[in-house]
Amino acid sequence: DLISSSLRNMNVLITGAGGSIGSELCRQVVQLNPASLILLEQNEFNLYTIAQEIDSMQCDIPLHARLGDVCDETGVRLVFAEYEPDIVFHAAAYKHVPSLQGQLREAVRNNLMGTEVMARVSCESGCKQFVLISTDKAVNPINLYGASKLAADKIFIAANQFAKKDDAKFSIVRYGNVIASRGSVIPL
DSSP: OHHHHHHTTOEEEEETTTSHHHHHHHHHHHTTOOSEEEEEESOHHHHHHHHHHHHHTOOOOOEEEEEOOTTOHHHHHHHHHHHOOSEEEEOOOOOOHHHHHTOHHHIIIIIIIHHHHHHHHHHHHTOSEEEEEEEGGGSSOOSHHHHHHHHHHHHHHHHHHHOOTTSOEEEEEEEOOOTTSTTOTTTO
């Protein structure tokens, strides 16, 4: 009830909307009667797939599926200007530990810089709440993925400490290994 009342009649933006975690957030949020649901995803097929699924639920909620990259500040600002999200669930991140281990640039660019862009634009646009989907691997990280997510977490902690009274409230949710998510270690 508490979550439902906080999302009802709000414009909700979900980044990484086509990923396994982002798409599940879309499925859950759309059932809680937001004013609109904005999907931001860089993979066009994943965006198309989740948009079609949400459309088929016939929830009668405006759905805005936008192809875009959270690292593209201009594109992010356009999404915020057009749809005025009240709440952001930031699930966009590279999450596959072995793939990121040899790709420092991509891990930092997407997981850290993309998060910084989203946090800054959210503050500047009047967004009310920003929820970072993080990971248990950010606690005492032993790999590049965990380190990039810990750095993103620290951006949020700092943003909350320096936020003015009317700025967005920043929250972090740290998941462990999500069963049935793409790249889950359990089937491996």
